[in-house]
Amino acid sequence: xxxxxxxxxxxxxxxxxxxxxxxxxxxxxxxxxxxxxxxxxxxxxxxxxxxxxxxxxxxxxxxxxxxxxxxxxxxxxxxxxxxxxxxxxxxxxxxxxxxxxxxxxxxxxxxxxxxxxxxxxxxxxxxxxxxxxxxxxxxxxxxxxxxxxxxxxxxxxxxxxxxxxxxxxxxxxxxxxxxxxxxxxxxxxxxxxxxxxxxxxxxxxxxxxxxxxxxxxxxxxxxxxxxxxxxxxxxxxxxxxxxxxxxxxxxxxxxxxxxxxx
Numbered sequence: 500x501x502x503x504x505x506x507x508x509x510x511x512x513x514x515x516x517x518x519x520x521x522x523x524x525x526x527x528x529x530x531x532x533x534x535x536x537x538x539x540x541x542x543x544x545x546x547x548x549x550x551x552x553x554x555x556x557x558x559x560x561x562x563x564x565x566x567x568x569x570x571x572x573x574x575x576x577x578x579x580x581x582x583x584x585x586x587x588x589x590x591x592x593x594x595x596x597x598x599x600x601x602x603x604x605x606x607x608x609x610x611x612x613x614x615x616x617x618x619x620x621x622x623x624x625x626x627x628x629x630x631x632x633x634x635x636x637x638x639x640x641x642x643x644x645x646x647x648x649x650x651x652x653x654x655x656x657x658x659x660x661x662x663x664x665x666x667x668x669x670x671x672x673x674x675x676x677x678x679x680x681x682x683x684x685x686x687x688x689x690x691x692x693x694x695x696x697x698x699x700x701x702x703x704x705x706x707x708x709x710x711x712x713x714x715x716x717x718x719x720x721x722x723x724x725x726x727x728x729x730x731x732x733x734x735x736x737x738x739x740x741x742x743x744x745x746x747x748x749x750x751x752x753x754x755x756x757x758x759x760x761x
Contacts, residue, residue, distance in 0.1 A: 524550040525571035525641045530560040530587065531603075532579050540574060543630050544637065557582035564591055570598045572640040574633075575620075577604035577611065588618045589738075596739045597647050597706040601640040603628055619738040647743065648706075682746045689749070690733040699726040703739050704746075 527549045531537040537553050544551050552567065554560040557579045564570075564587075573591055575584040584602045591600055599621035604611055615623050621643055624636050683704070687697045695716065702712045709720040709727070716723065727739065736742040 524548060525645075526550045526552070526569065527637060527641075528552050528554070528560065528563060528570045528573040528575075528598075530554045530557070530574065530579065530584075531576040532556060533576075536576075540633065543633055544574075547634050547637075549637070556580055557586055560587050561590055564594050569595060571644050572621075572637055573598060573600040574637060574640075575600055575602045577602055577615075584620070585614060585618050588615070588620050592619045592739050594708050595706065596703060597644055599640045599644045599740075601636050617737065619740055647740075682749060686734060686746060686749060690735075692730065692733060696726055696730050696733070699723065700730045700734070700742060703727065703730065703742055 525548075527544055529537065529540050529544065529551055531540055531553070532555050534555070537555060541551050541553050552563055552570070554563055558581055560575075573587075575587055577584045584600070584604075588600050588602075591598055600619070602615050602620050602623045603626060604615070604623055605626040612623055621640050622636060624632055683697065683701060686692065686700070692700060698716065699712060702715065707715075709723045712726075713720045713723045716726075730736070730742070731738070734742060734745050736745045
């Protein structure tokens with residue numbers, strides 16, 4: 500993994516072919532309060548073959564996250580009239596844990612990038628954003644989302660893949676011999692997870708929302724949130740989407756896209 504272009508931009512460097520999914524048009528949630536900028540983002544992404552959903556406020560973004568289907572990436576402006584990207588990222592992870600977020604920020608505060616990554620953002624780029632930088636960032640973010648889905652066996656999408664793509668996906672997942680059930684069973688023992696917490700952890704890995712887990716367990720979403728908090732605390736995962744990293748590290752598999760430590 501390498502830093503990309505400058506200190507003002509960091510996005511994990513995902514190989515172009517990794518995580519190729521079957522969806523004909525990857526779907527992007529775009530949140531930007533300035534109309535002219537939002538239109539520019541939407542036009543650029545549409546021109547590159549993406550399906551886009553635009554929102555000018557945090558409130559509308561939260562509605563889209565809660566009511567619409569899966570997104571392959573989210574492009575979030577940091578500062579919005581009714582909040583910041585730090586308000587949106589946790590909700591995105593709660594509802595669509597496998598969807599990665601790229602945040603556009605004009606903030607000079609050095610702590611902002613750290614706050615974004617701690618909150619679970621996949622990467623960030625600083626304004627002004629040119630088309631090439633936007634497309635490169637979104638491309639990497641989409642591939643990261645799709646790569647996790649492939650790793651979990653969720654090829655998803657609306658169109659059938661070609662035989663060549665299917666072969667590629669199988670080959671891409673073969674080099675890492677990783678039994679996720681065995682890894683979770685080991686983590687249950689090491690972290691001291693209860694049976695209910697283990698089931699919760701398994702469903703988190705599959706990207707289930709609190710509502711789905713609550714229905715499965717026969718409890719309230721409030722109780723599920725408690726179980727989720729216990730799973731994260733006991734395993735040391737920073738967020739719901741970080742749980743797979745914990746399993747991989749415990750299995751001795753290094754994350755090739757992890758941000759290098761200073």
